[in-house]
Amino acid sequence: xxxxxxxxxxxxxAFIISLIAGKKDNWAVILSVIASSALLVLSLFxxxxxxxxxxxxxxxxWSIPYxxxxxxDALTSFILVMVSIISFTSxxxxxxYIRHLSMDWKYYSLFMLLVTGMNGVIxxxxxxxxxxxxxxxxxxxxxLVAYGSRAEEFEAAFKYAVMGSVSSFLILVGIAVVYSATxxxxxxxxxxxxxxxxNEIVLWVGxxxxxxxxxxxxxxxxxxxxxxxxxxxxxxxxxxxxxxLIKALGIYVMIRIFYNVFNAPEVFMKIFLVLGTISILxxxxxxxxxxxxKRLLAYxxxxxxxxxxxxxxxxxxxxxxxxxxxxxxxAIFKSLLFYNAGSVEMALGTRDLRKMGNLMKLLPxxxxxxxxxxxxxxxxxxxxxFFSKLIIIIAALQAGLPWYALFAVIxxxxxxxxxxxxxxxxxxxxxxxxxxENKIGWRMNFAMITLAVLCVVTSLMVVPGIQEVTLxxxxxxxxxxxxxxxxxLGGLNGN
Amino acid sequence: MxxxxxxxxxxxxxxxxxxxxxxxxxxxxxxxxxxxAVNLLLILxxxxxxxxxxxxxxxxxxxxxxxxxxxxxxxxxxxIELGTTAMLxxxxxxxxxxxxxxxxxxxxxxxx
Numbered sequence: 001x002x003x004x005x006x007x008x009x010x011x012x013x014a015f016i017i018s019l020i021a022g023k024k025d026n027w028a029v030i031l032s033v034i035a036s037s038a039l040l041v042l043s044l045f046x047x048x049x050x051x052x053x054x055x056x057x058x059x060x061x062w063s064i065p066y067x068x069x070x071x072x073d074a075l076t077s078f079i080l081v082m083v084s085i086i087s088f089t090s091x092x093x094x095x096x097y098i099r100h101l102s103m104d105w106k107y108y109s110l111f112m113l114l115v116t117g118m119n120g121v122i123x124x125x126x127x128x129x130x131x132x133x134x135x136x137x138x139x140x141x142x143x144l145v146a147y148g149s150r151a152e153e154f155e156a157a158f159k160y161a162v163m164g165s166v167s168s169f170l171i172l173v174g175i176a177v178v179y180s181a182t183x184x185x186x187x188x189x190x191x192x193x194x195x196x197x198x199n200e201i202v203l204w205v206g207x208x209x210x211x212x213x214x215x216x217x218x219x220x221x222x223x224x225x226x227x228x229x230x231x232x233x234x235x236x237x238x239x240x241x242x243x244x245l246i247k248a249l250g251i252y253v254m255i256r257i258f259y260n261v262f263n264a265p266e267v268f269m270k271i272f273l274v275l276g277t278i279s280i281l282x283x284x285x286x287x288x289x290x291x292x293x294k295r296l297l298a299y300x301x302x303x304x305x306x307x308x309x310x311x312x313x314x315x316x317x318x319x320x321x322x323x324x325x326x327x328x329x330x331a332i333f334k335s336l337l338f339y340n341a342g343s344v345e346m347a348l349g350t351r352d353l354r355k356m357g358n359l360m361k362l363l364p365x366x367x368x369x370x371x372x373x374x375x376x377x378x379x380x381x382x383x384x385x386f387f388s389k390l391i392i393i394i395a396a397l398q399a400g401l402p403w404y405a406l407f408a409v410i411x412x413x414x415x416x417x418x419x420x421x422x423x424x425x426x427x428x429x430x431x432x433x434x435x436x437e438n439k440i441g442w443r444m445n446f447a448m449i450t451l452a453v454l455c456v457v458t459s460l461m462v463v464p465g466i467q468e469v470t471l472x473x474x475x476x477x478x479x480x481x482x483x484x485x486x487x488x489l490g491g492l493n494g495n
Numbered sequence: 496m497x498x499x500x501x502x503x504x505x506x507x508x509x510x511x512x513x514x515x516x517x518x519x520x521x522x523x524x525x526x527x528x529x530x531x532a533v534n535l536l537l538i539l540x541x542x543x544x545x546x547x548x549x550x551x552x553x554x555x556x557x558x559x560x561x562x563x564x565x566x567x568x569x570x571x572x573x574x575i576e577l578g579t580t581a582m583l584x585x586x587x588x589x590x591x592x593x594x595x596x597x598x599x600x601x602x603x604x605x606x607x
Contacts, residue, residue, distance in 0.1 A: 128568055128571070131572075132571060132575070135575045135578070135579075139578055139579075139582060142582055142586075143582070146586060146589070149589075150593075151590075151593035151594060151604060152604050152605055154586055154589045154590050154593060155590065155602055155603075155604060155605055156605060157586055158519070158583070158586045158587065158590060158602075161579070161582055161583050161586060162513065162522060162526065162583070165526050165529075165530075165579050165583070166510070166513060166526070166529065168579075169526075169529050169530060169533045172533045172537075172572060173506075173533055173536060176533070176536050176537045176540055176565070179537075179540065179564075179565065179568075180540035185564075228605045231605075232605065
């Protein structure tokens with residue numbers, strides 16, 4: 001029964017904010033913080049309370065072949081928890097950061113719409129509904145990228161909007177083909193009907209979806225929009241986009257469609273492997289040369305998405321475990337790094353690593369947490385990034401893919417090199433900087449410290465006792481592939 | 496069959512425009528064409544030979560009807576497209592204010 005509230009709460013908050021907020025943003029801040037903390041509590045509660053069952057909710061009580069169905073299983077709740085954690089900290093971080101830009105309620109309204117879109121994409125069990133929620137998320141993302149109203153931001157937002165629309169149309173073509181082949185839009189029904197049809201349909205539709213959702217996930221040949229959009233947006237929005245949007249709209253939907261609906265066809269798993277490896281290597285090579293801190297981080301998003309795709313492509317339970325774990329970890333440390341970049345940008349007014357210096361004295365929290373996040377993303381124990389990358393590499397070796405494992409190790413080493421550059425020039429440089437343009441408030445520090453603590457805490461998820469209750473149900477949902485059909489069609493009905 | 500082929504050509508025209516045009520407004524129009532092609536595809540999938548509009552009324556004989564669901568989908572997708580176009584046009588206006596040009600090759604402060 002709590003299922004529809006993941007959409008209702010943020011959507012309602014977005015509209016109430018636009019109604020009651022006056023010129024100032026006080027009410028908008030209060031309402032959006034209430035809404036996102038409610039979502040955080042709800043998602044944690046639903047993740048803890050449900051173990052391995054699948055709950056469905058039919059909208060307006062129209063039963064499955066006719067109406068839209070919302071589906072919640074372990075994978076859904078896991079991704080919802082991820083989105084809620086990042087959106088909550090992002091919102092706390094935004095309060096001061098956005099006031100620094102303008103005192104406007106529109107930001108919070110758009111932010112809540114972004115969360116609505118992502119939550120909708122995650123819990124829906126219907127193809128066209130997925131498309132609609134995806135567009136809601138994308139619209140607010142375009143607007144939020146352009147929020148700072150500088151020339152570069154409009155340029156990035158235009159590029160992003162063009163690429164986003166093209167990929168959405170590709171996805172709509174895919175959905176149209178699926179509908180004409182199976183006469184249904186419910187994912188579970190589609191999965192049930194597809195094996196009885198000609199095998200070529202899966203290949204055609206899969207190729208279209210791979211291009212469409214690949215563009216959303218910014219895997220390698222489709223990555224061109226990401227560095228611009230993610231580096232131009234305001235820092236909390238960069239962390240939302242890099243941390244969760246590309247995963248909710250790209251990776252999560254790809255997992256759902258290729259594993260649970262198409263039953264993981266061999267060809268596409270190979271494509272995942274190859275695209276993942278290319279993304280790891282080229283993303284990190286492009287990142288090393290950057291001097292703009294946020295642009296460097298944006299290129300690293302491409303590279304880290306490559307690890308997740310690699311894990312998905314290996315397709316053994318261990319590979320999937322690594323991919324799912326890395327999905328969560330990347331959301332945490334990449335968001336933290338973008339907060340760091342945002343707080344440096346606010347304090348010094350620059351993102352250029354050459355103009356930074358020794359910030360240990362001026363911004364102690366920022367530089368300490370950035371150290372944790374850098375160690376985490378480059379895979380140094382005991383931080384979470386180490387464990388997920390290790391699992392992916394071991395899985396690749398076990399599956400008899402030593403070359404892919406080697407490339408993953410090389411990518412990890414290069415990541416370490418590029419973050420040594422960030423630390424060397426950006427936070428521990430020679431010139432000690434004494435004066436800041438703006439002070440960093442406690443709310444921004446709170447957001448950074450929370451995520452830094454989570455960087456350490458989430459590495460506990462591989463401890464045997466804890467892994468069985470957190471990651472294993474998620475892996476089971478993915479590895480069981482089309483068992484999804486029985487779970488949804490014969491599952492518990494929540495209404 | 497020929498209709499599907501024409502529809503596919505329309506889609507390619509849109510894609511060609513997005514990829515090759517240098518003018519912001521032409522890119523936006525190409526995205527519009529791409530959207531029309533996709534909507535047309537949905538409607539074509541719903542079409543059945545020798546059938547009528549899908550409304551049942553009293554005293555009407557029951558005869559083959561076209562599939563009504565894609566028509567509902569197309570309505571939604573048209574609304575979404577309106578939003579996309581409005582957003583793109585707004586961004587183009589803002590870009591013109593900042594750069595004083597619609598030429599995409601001159602709007603390139605972001606690189607690397």
